[in-house]
Amino acid sequence: MTVRGLILPGLYNSGETHWQSHWERQFSGLHRVEQQDWETPIAADWVKRLNKAITANDTDVVLIAHSLACTLVTRWAQHYPASRQVRGALLVAPSDTEAASYPLGTHGFTPMSTQRLPFPSIVVASTDDPYVTPARAEAFAKAWGSELVWLERAGHINSQTGYGDWPAGVELLRRLTGDSRFEA
Numbered sequence: 001m002t003v004r005g006l007i008l009p010g011l012y013n014s015g016e017t018h019w020q021s022h023w024e025r026q027f028s029g030l031h032r033v034e035q036q037d038w039e040t041p042i043a044a045d046w047v048k049r050l051n052k053a054i055t056a057n058d059t060d061v062v063l064i065a066h067s068l069a070c071t072l073v074t075r076w077a078q079h080y081p082a083s084r085q086v087r088g089a090l091l092v093a094p095s096d097t098e099a100a101s102y103p104l105g106t107h108g109f110t111p112m113s114t115q116r117l118p119f120p121s122i123v124v125a126s127t128d129d130p131y132v133t134p135a136r137a138e139a140f141a142k143a144w145g146s147e148l149v150w151l152e153r154a155g156h157i158n159s160q161t162g163y164g165d166w167p168a169g170v171e172l173l174r175r176l177t178g179d180s181r182f183e184a
Contacts, residue, residue: 002029002179002181003029003059003060003061003062003087003177003179004029004031004057004059004060004061004062005023005027005029005030005031005061005062005064005173005177006030006031006032006033006050006053006054006061006062006063006064007020007023007024007030007031007032007033007064008032008033008050008063008064008065008066008069008072008073009032009035009038009066009067009069010065010066010067010068010069010070010093010095011038011039011041011067011068011095011103011105011106012038012039013035013038014032014066014158015159017159017164018066018158018159018163018164019066019157019158019159019163019164019165019166019169020032020064020066022164022165022166023064023165023166023169023170023173026165027181027182028181029181030064031053033049033050033053034049035049036049039105040105040106040107041068041105041106041107041109042107042108043071043072043075043106043107043108043109044108046072046075047072047075047076047079050072050073050076051076051079051080054076054080054083054085054086055083055085058085059085060085060086060087061085061086061087062086062087062088062089062090062173062176062177062179063086063088063089063090063091064089064090064092064173065089065090065091065092066092066093066157066158067092067093067094067095067131067156067158068095068097068106068109070091070092070093070094070095070123070140071094071095071097071109071112071113072109073089073091073117073121074112074113074115074117074144075108075109075113077113077115077117077118077119078113078115081118083118086118086119087119087120087177088119088120088121088122088176088177089117089119089120089121089122089176090121090122090124090169090172090173090176091121091122091123091124091144091146092123092124092157092169093124093125093126093129093131093132093156093157093158094123094125094132094137094140095131095132096112096131096132096133096136096137096140097109097110097112098110098111098112099131099132099133099136101130101131102131112140113143113144114139114140114143114144115143115144116143116144116145117144117145117146120147120176121144121145121146121147121176122146122147122148122149122172122175122176123137123140123141123144123146123147123148123149124149124151124157124169124172125137125138125141125148125149125150125151126150126151126152126153126154126155126156126157126161127150127151127152127153127154128153128154128155129154129155129156129157130155130156131156134150149172170182170183
């Protein structure tokens, strides 16, 4: 099944060498949801933009989220639980917005949602992510009803920790969507 992919960067957006940017260039049908404020985001604004992107047409979508955008997906699902367009979500390096290690400046992203997601999802977490402990990542995945995939010592799973084009992530996206264009 071909789906429209929405790339959802986290705080500060994803730079040119980030795996999300690589995927956006590599695969047709993947589009970044541009937020108005990447530096001091307001959750309600991000949720509205995401909903606008999801409902822009009748095509089914898969959400490809990194970091704070994982929280965005859970917030969106709380506000729009009846939406049938989302076929799945790849939630990479979820940040714990309640943790002392999380950067200041975001608004409305706490408390962390522990509501089950109404669509299939895969959480990819690192054993040494500075923005979420392994125990919290595991608790989030369980609460959201997500499959949990661990990466050993992968930091925040971004270009700074060696995740540029990230073929193993592409394989997870293919498995989640069943879309053959995502062949690593």
